[in-house]
Amino acid sequence: MITYSHQTAPTQYVQANGIRFAYRRFGETGGVPLVFNMHFMGTMDHWDPAVTDGLAKRREIILFDNAGVSSSSGDVPRSVAEMGANAIAFMKALGLRQVDVLGFSIGGLVAQEITLQAPDLVRRLVLVGTGPRSGESMDTGTPEGKQIFGATYGHPDDLWLRVHFTPSEVSQAAGHKFLQRIRFRTEDRDPAVTEQAALAQRTAIAEWGAKREHAWDYLKEIKQPTLVVNGSDDVIVYTINSYILQQNLPNAQLIIYPDSAHGSLYQYPELFVGHVSMFLSAANPWAP
Amino acid sequence: MITYSHQTAPTQYVQANGIRFAYRRFGETGGVPLVFNMHFMGTMDHWDPAVTDGLAKRREIILFDNAGVSSSSGDVPRSVAEMGANAIAFMKALGLRQVDVLGFSIGGLVAQEITLQAPDLVRRLVLVGTGPRSGESMDTGTPEGKQIFGATYGHPDDLWLRVHFTPSEVSQAAGHKFLQRIRFRTEDRDPAVTEQAALAQRTAIAEWGAKREHAWDYLKEIKQPTLVVNGSDDVIVYTINSYILQQNLPNAQLIIYPDSAHGSLYQYPELFVGHVSMFLSAANPWAP
Numbered sequence: 374m375i376t377y378s379h380q381t382a383p384t385q386y387v388q389a390n391g392i393r394f395a396y397r398r399f400g401e402t403g404g405v406p407l408v409f410n411m412h413f414m415g416t417m418d419h420w421d422p423a424v425t426d427g428l429a430k431r432r433e434i435i436l437f438d439n440a441g442v443s444s445s446s447g448d449v450p451r452s453v454a455e456m457g458a459n460a461i462a463f464m465k466a467l468g469l470r471q472v473d474v475l476g477f478s479i480g481g482l483v484a485q486e487i488t489l490q491a492p493d494l495v496r497r498l499v500l501v502g503t504g505p506r507s508g509e510s511m512d513t514g515t516p517e518g519k520q521i522f523g524a525t526y527g528h529p530d531d532l533w534l535r536v537h538f539t540p541s542e543v544s545q546a547a548g549h550k551f552l553q554r555i556r557f558r559t560e561d562r563d564p565a566v567t568e569q570a571a572l573a574q575r576t577a578i579a580e581w582g583a584k585r586e587h588a589w590d591y592l593k594e595i596k597q598p599t600l601v602v603n604g605s606d607d608v609i610v611y612t613i614n615s616y617i618l619q620q621n622l623p624n625a626q627l628i629i630y631p632d633s634a635h636g637s638l639y640q641y642p643e644l645f646v647g648h649v650s651m652f653l654s655a656a657n658p659w660a661p
Numbered sequence: 662m663i664t665y666s667h668q669t670a671p672t673q674y675v676q677a678n679g680i681r682f683a684y685r686r687f688g689e690t691g692g693v694p695l696v697f698n699m700h701f702m703g704t705m706d707h708w709d710p711a712v713t714d715g716l717a718k719r720r721e722i723i724l725f726d727n728a729g730v731s732s733s734s735g736d737v738p739r740s741v742a743e744m745g746a747n748a749i750a751f752m753k754a755l756g757l758r759q760v761d762v763l764g765f766s767i768g769g770l771v772a773q774e775i776t777l778q779a780p781d782l783v784r785r786l787v788l789v790g791t792g793p794r795s796g797e798s799m800d801t802g803t804p805e806g807k808q809i810f811g812a813t814y815g816h817p818d819d820l821w822l823r824v825h826f827t828p829s830e831v832s833q834a835a836g837h838k839f840l841q842r843i844r845f846r847t848e849d850r851d852p853a854v855t856e857q858a859a860l861a862q863r864t865a866i867a868e869w870g871a872k873r874e875h876a877w878d879y880l881k882e883i884k885q886p887t888l889v890v891n892g893s894d895d896v897i898v899y900t901i902n903s904y905i906l907q908q909n910l911p912n913a914q915l916i917i918y919p920d921s922a923h924g925s926l927y928q929y930p931e932l933f934v935g936h937v938s939m940f941l942s943a944a945n946p947w948a949p
Contacts, residue, residue, distance in 0.1 A: 598919075605907060605908065605913075612908075616904050616917075619893065619917050619919075620893065620900075622919075623919070623920070624919050624920065625893075625919050626916065626917065626918055626919055627915065627916065627917040628914065628915065628916050629904075629907050629914065629915040630914055630947070631886075631907075631910075631911070631912045631913050631914055631947065632911070632912065641947050641948065643948050643949055644939075644947055644948065644949060647939055647949055648939075651932075651935055651936075651939075659918070659919065659929050659932055660929065660931050660932065661931055661932060661935055
């Protein structure tokens, strides 16, 4: 049997909900797989191999493009709830009966929806750089985020230096290493997300973020052990939203890393892999 | 050479600053020792052996009573700054040149003062259930704290079930196990803290907590890698104070545990030992 890695796993396809989902699987099989849900404008190639291969040593990793994103067919829905339903259809089409779910940014919103809609499917949850419904500045987006996504860059990848890393020298140096790592894979890469797909994602985020009464009550329904992670200075989804998630989820641990932004998992891949492994590997995540 | 543990380490004494300091040392020698700074009204016997012996597998542990507390002579000073100066005198009297410092509650205030006054002595810092100068409700104390410390209890130890644990069944069960663990040591125990000592500690806490302009600027001077830990529902030193510490310290990681209170380290001793070991053992705490 061939053992694949982040770099070598072929893009495969599965049909569900009228959508042809693109995905990649690699890592240690036999346990509960960990399904990754990507951020705004991201494809499978935006995941950091230091994170995915690091975690793949002890568990199976599944990356996928949700409906309308990159190599997957269909349209990006205009609500996070529909994105969650599509993700569930994808996982069921693969025959998965229990998964751990990791969601980053908008992927963290989708991860929450997956858990609400299919609680029996999800064993544990990892939420990175994300927030609750009606979280702080999640309706309009942050002013910093608008500036960062609205600017033009020498190379399209340079956008991510500002999205995922702080302006500090150390953080920017980590960012340049991250950009190298996501370019290691040279064949069978995912195409960029279309403008139309990005606009639909924006619409879904705004709807999720809209101010509501008792906005955070729904978090009480997410009973799965949850690890919430963020950088100290996330200006895309403000860091306080991670604190709000922890305070309102009934069974969540929060980790905030120093001098880091939206992409804290890419700045500290070894530390992140260590914390996530500790959380996912123990029979009881709070008593390893 | 005899290998001591939390249960067997004899109480020893060292003279410094005109005070006879009581202390206990045990664990793996040869590296940077970890010096524990205790909470309000606590003695060396209030540390959880599951935490201290857990950490002692990979490093030397030093417990001590600060001036005027339990087995140590002298008076409890009425300021945290003086407590810090006494702790530094104690460590220097032991001939220590570099230490890691763990501080819990008022011990976390002392740990900050130690680091500010003797930055070259301190390699890394672990702050548990504590807060910054002028932190939220740290001047007057919290209403919950006043109620809890003002009530009477069947057994004096029962106070700690309410201080350190949430009202949930799971947390209270963990609390009862903690109370058993701190009674395992039957000989050479520390006497209870006097009322006079407790009053002086209260005075020092109120002075530390008093509202000031630019109260959190001083945290920028603590450049040591710092791990900030608390429970989700600390009603003695509100959990938000741990978030404030992380946001204002230049090089700090925050961990908040689920369904837990002031004594989160006692509720999840294995998890806490795992996180602290990961933080203290790596050459670079953020790239283990």
